[in-house]
Amino acid sequence: MNRQALTATTMETVQWFIFLLASAVALPIVIGAIYHMDFAELAGLMQRTFFIVGTASLLQALFGHRLPIMEGPAGIWISIFSVMAATGLQGGTSLDETLRSLQTLMMLTGLFLFLFGVFKISQRILPIFTPLVTGTFFFLLTVQLSGTFLAGMLGLQGEAETIQPTAALLAFLTFFIVLGLSLFARGWLSSYAVFIGIMAGWAGDLLFRKGGAPEEETALFSAPDLFAFGVPAFSFGMIPTALITAVIIISNVVASIVAVGQTVDSGPADRRMEVDRGTAVSGIGTGLAGMFSSIANVPLSTSAGFIALTGQKARAPFVYASALLILITFFPPVVSLISSIPAPVANAALMATFVQLVGLAINNVSMSPLDSRKMTIVGVAYLLGMGTMFLPPEVFADLPGIMQNLMSNGLLLGTGLVILLEQLWKEKRDPQRTDP
Secondary structure, eight states: OOHHHHHHHHHHHHHHHHHHHHHHHHHHHHHHHHTTOOHHHHHHHHHHHHHHHHHHHHHHHHHSSOSOOOEEEOHHHHHHHHHHHHHHHHTTOOHHHHHHHHHHHHHHHHHHHHHHHHTTOGGGGGGGOOHHHHHHHHHHHHHHHHHHHHHHHTTOOTTOOSOOHHHHHHHHHHHHHHHHHHHHOOTHHHHTHHHHHHHHHHHHHHHHTOOOOOOOOOOSOOOOOTTTTOSOOOOTTHHHHHHHHHHHHHHHHHHHHHHHHHHHTOSOSOOHHHHHHHHHHHHHHHHHHHHTTOOOEEEOTHHHHHHHHHOOOOSHHHHHHHHHHHHHTTOHHHHHHHHTSOHHHHHHHHHHHHHHHHHHHHHHHTSSOOOHHHHHHHHHHHHHHHHHHTSOGGGGTTSOHHHHHHHTOHHHHHHHHHHHHHHHSOOOOOTTOOOO
16 A cells, blocks of 8 residues: 555545544433433443444444444434433333333344344345335435434533524534535545544634533543443333334335445445345344443444545445544543534534435435325325424323334334335336336
8 A cells, every 4th residue: 555545544544433423422412411421421321332333333344234334323212212211200210220121122123133134034125115215214314313413513412502602603614614625625625524624623612612521530441331221121012112123223224225335336236135234233233232331323324425525435444443433442531532522513514414415315206207196105204204303202101112112203204104105005107108
């Protein structure tokens, strides 16, 4: 490897590393707030989350679907964590007990995913993920998480209830730097737009807000803890919930593989083997998340947005970045330093990648002409899916546990409706029509 190639690989590795961190750092903060964790508990959750994100991503790149797709905390698990916290408290279950149950739920879900992949069950449902389904999934995903990212950009996290002007200004500056460089710059400025944007935002935060990690005593070296939430709690009611969650996650696997496959233009059109391997390895990652008391991961479709934004299509820098993320989790001071990347800045960088994902959603939905059938299906899914996102989880408290997870997740509900309507309402073909 010559010096120029080594420099390019190093910079691409650093940028993937920053993207992995930015994608993983925000949601543990949300979970920590829901479960009233103190700084030490949150730091531990952050350490374990980084470890699982790095491990699951590395396993996928080497043995799973073998594409540069980040495995990270996502909407479905945030919904499950928040719904179980709310319903548990209403039923007299403490937050600590709920966390112990969540460990078991993640391990069971991981087992189902692994079995689906190993026995090639996941590829049997691949035909139902048409461009209309994947396009709807991408669009609802951006709607679901854009609210979280925008709230983070405005500084509405923790105890803050009003917009934080300085944080918001730095966040939008980061957003437009990333977007501007990726669209209008050339060469390395365009390729490293995410890295440059985050570094600029972080520097601005240190300069104007005096940001940084809290002063806390931390050990120089520490391995992530097993079962940090306590002994896992089991009930038979978790089995159907885990099964349904596993099926939902397969949709994430398929959508991410399709999105990144389209973006990098690599691999065969028939992706059944990639889906099977990806599902099995997702099961391993989800099971490890339960064992290490983390937040379970799903393949993040936003990886396609990142690749499109930066033009980084090589797998090697992604592998190196995942390994580096695993390594730094054993050094708590480094984790604390990295965790001090301002949440508004991290959220802004992620929001910029979603611009590309919206384009991918539109491209998939409009891949074939939109007739009245397709427009009706998409309209019903969008209205009910997005409408559900505006309802608080508490309104579903009286429903059975399985229905709570289904009805409270707008992404799941909308995507499920598209699949159901497409299968029940078959397209009528004109016998006189001939394809060009």
